[in-house]
Amino acid sequence: MFDNITPxxxxxxxxxKWTSFPGTIGMFIAEMDFGVPPVVSEKLRERAxxxxxxxxxxxxxxxxxxxxxxxxxRDYGWEIDPGTVYLYPDVLSTMRDVLRHLVTEGPVVxxxxxxxxxxxxxxxxxxELVTVPSLIKDGRWELDFDGIDEALKDGGLFVLCNPWNPVxxxxxxxxxxxxxxxxxxxxxVVFSDEIHAPHVFDxxxxxYASLSDRAADHTITATxxxxxxxxxxxxxxxxxxxxxxxxxIAAPAGLIERQxxxxxxxxxxxxxxxxxxxxxxxxxxxxQNRKTVTERINAIPGLSTILPEGTYISWxxxxxxxxxxxxxxxxxxxxxxxxxPGADCGPGYENYVRxxxxxxxxxxxxxxxxxxxxxxxxx
Ligand SMILES: Cc1ncc(COP(=O)(O)O)c(C=O)c1O
Numbered sequence: 001m002f003d004n005i006t007p008x009x010x011x012x013x014x015x016x017k018w019t020s021f022p023g024t025i026g027m028f029i030a031e032m033d034f035g036v037p038p039v040v041s042e043k044l045r046e047r048a049x050x051x052x053x054x055x056x057x058x059x060x061x062x063x064x065x066x067x068x069x070x071x072x073x074r075d076y077g078w079e080i081d082p083g084t085v086y087l088y089p090d091v092l093s094t095m096r097d098v099l100r101h102l103v104t105e106g107p108v109v110x111x112x113x114x115x116x117x118x119x120x121x122x123x124x125x126x127x128e129l130v131t132v133p134s135l136i137k138d139g140r141w142e143l144d145f146d147g148i149d150e151a152l153k154d155g156g157l158f159v160l161c162n163p164w165n166p167v168x169x170x171x172x173x174x175x176x177x178x179x180x181x182x183x184x185x186x187x188x189v190v191f192s193d194e195i196h197a198p199h200v201f202d203x204x205x206x207x208y209a210s211l212s213d214r215a216a217d218h219t220i221t222a223t224x225x226x227x228x229x230x231x232x233x234x235x236x237x238x239x240x241x242x243x244x245x246x247x248x249i250a251a252p253a254g255l256i257e258r259q260x261x262x263x264x265x266x267x268x269x270x271x272x273x274x275x276x277x278x279x280x281x282x283x284x285x286x287x288q289n290r291k292t293v294t295e296r297i298n299a300i301p302g303l304s305t306i307l308p309e310g311t312y313i314s315w316x317x318x319x320x321x322x323x324x325x326x327x328x329x330x331x332x333x334x335x336x337x338x339x340x341p342g343a344d345c346g347p348g349y350e351n352y353v354r355x356x357x358x359x360x361x362x363x364x365x366x367x368x369x370x371x372x373x374x375x376x377x378x379x
Contacts, residue, residue, distance in 0.1 A: 001281045002034050005360050017356075024338040025359075025367045028329075030165065032230045032312060032358030034282050037275035040231065040267045047263055056262045061087055064265045067272040068223075068238045076197070078210035084246060086239045086253035089260050090232070092117055094222040094239040095191055098157065099125045101252050102220065102245045103189045106156025111143050112346025113315065115165045115193070119346060130156075131346050134167070139306060141167040141315075145178050152186040160208055163196040166315045166345055166354045168290070168308020170203040179208070180215045190219040195237075198228030198279060201287045202309040209242065217242045228279070229271040230358075236264035286312050289357040289364050296368045300375050312358035315342075319351035324378050329353055335374040337367045 007025060010018045010033055017026035017033075035041070047053060065082035072078040088094045095118070099108065107130045108122040114131070122129035132147040141164070152158060160179060162171045171179075183190055192208040209219040224237035241249050293314045294307045302320025316339075318328045325331040329341045332353070342352025357364055 001278075002285070002360055005033055005363070007363060007366075021333055021338040024333055024336050025363060025370070026338050027356045027359070027367060028338045028340045028354070030227055030313065030356050030358070031232065032282065033360060033363065034230060034278075034285070034358070036230050036267070037271055037278035039270040039274045039278075040229065043266050043270050044263055047266065052262075054262065056257070056260065056265055060262065060265050060269070061257065064236075064238070064269050064272075067269045068240070071272040072207065072240075076205055076207050076210065078207045080240055084241050084243075086241060086249060087257050087260050087265065088222075088237045088239050088253070089235045089256065090226065090237050091193055091195055091222045091224055092121060093256060093259075094220070094237055095121055095159070095193075096125065097239075097249065097252050097256065098189075098191050098220050099127055101248055103157040103191075106154055106188070107151065108157045108159060109148060109151040109188075110159045110346075111148065111161075113166050113342065113349050113352065114159070114346050115161055116340070116344040118159055118161070118193075133346070133348055136306075141169050141306065143171075143175065143179070145182060148179070149182045149186070152182060152188045155186055155188045158183055158188050158190050160190055160192045161196075162192065162194060162208065163200060163205065163310030165196060165311055166313050166340075167306070168311045168313055168315065170200050170205060170309040172203060173206055173211070176206060176208055176211055176215075180211055183218055184214055188218070190215070192219055192221045194221055194223050195227045196311045197223065199283060199286055199312055200310040201283070201290065202307075205310070209240065217244055220245060225268045225271045229268075229275065231264070231267060231271070234261060234264035234267050236260045236268055238268075285361065286358065289359070289361065290314065292361065292364060293355065293357050293368070296372070300372055302375055302378075303371075312356060314355045314357060316353050316355055317351060318342075318353055321375055321378050322351045331378075332371060332374055335377075336370045337374075 065085040069082040107128040197205040209216040221240040226232035340354035342349035
């Protein structure tokens with residue numbers, strides 16, 4: 001299905017991933033190299049051909065709320081009322097509105113390593129950020145539950161990212177239950193980013209708010225087609241809002257709904273309803289890629305990584321070479337692979353890099369060959 005994809009065809013598409021650092025293989029941003037599901041390209045072509053690029057009709061917005069609810073029930077057994085789904089341009093704008101309108105006091109508590117922009121948003125909104133470094137236990141990344149409990153002692157917003165960018169964990173029910181206990185005890189609120197839910201390889205995705213009525217009532221869930229279906233440029237995300245927040249969010253959400261794109265909404269409806277075959281093919285490649293990255297990185301002296309259970313991201317410990325080059329990401333980028341510096345994912349992660357493996361096995365091999373040789377060449 002994805003046989004003709006090469007670095008040259010990808011550069012020709014002009015994406016951020018493939019043009020930001022000319023001559024490199026782009027692995028620093030969570031985009032995939034598999035295009036979009038055929039049903040999405042058809043819808044986009046059809047609309048453009050018909051000149052149907054006007055404002056978003058209310059019935060289409062309603063249809064996306066329905067399609068989101070159908071997806072949640074079909075894929076995760078989570079029954080939601082489509083009326084609790086609000087449409088936003090992207091996940092960051094959902095979190096911004098949560099801070100502006102729903103959780104206006106208390107710290108923003110974020111376990112690290114974390115998706116980079118989450119860490120900048122609290123300051124942009126004049127709010128206190130508290131990062132809670134996570135732990136590696138029995139070879140797996142884990143939330144530091146005691147640290148989270150302490151950080152939430154005055155309430156506030158807890159930012160959960162599950163599946164977890166960048167470490168690739170898929171949290172188990174017992175872990176989510178523990179978060180729920182802590183949040184309820186401290187009278188805090190959860191912002192649950194579940195954008196990577198389509199890509200789970202080990203375990204199952206459990207929507208946090210589906211745990212119980214108690215969890216649902218203290219949670220705002222954000223999702224989008226942007227990661228799973230590779231459409232971040234189409235600017236549309238969905239926010240599923242717990243009952244106690246609905247009256248407050250309705251007005252601001254109504255204003256922001258004017259900023260989402262008609263083609264984005266139509267594409268999301270199609271993606272959620274009709275893209276199983278494409279998704280299965282993508283998942284098969286990603287699942288193999290995560291094993292390839294893990295095996296090959298762990299075979300390179302000085303580097304190590306843990307098999308991701310979900311997402312298309314690997315989080316790599318480079319401490320074995322970090323003291324011998326000024327910057328591991330600059331060094332590897334000069335050699336031809338562009339990765340994310342670990343420090344962008346939180347304080348204390350200077351000796352990590354983030355690698356996005358949403359690409360073909362051939363391109364992944366080429367990138368790993370470059371990394372292997374570059375590390376061997378470090379004096
Ligand atoms: C965990 C996570 N949340 C949110 C986003 C951003 O998604 P969007 O562009 O739809 O806001 C990303 C993008 O990489 C992500 O990895």
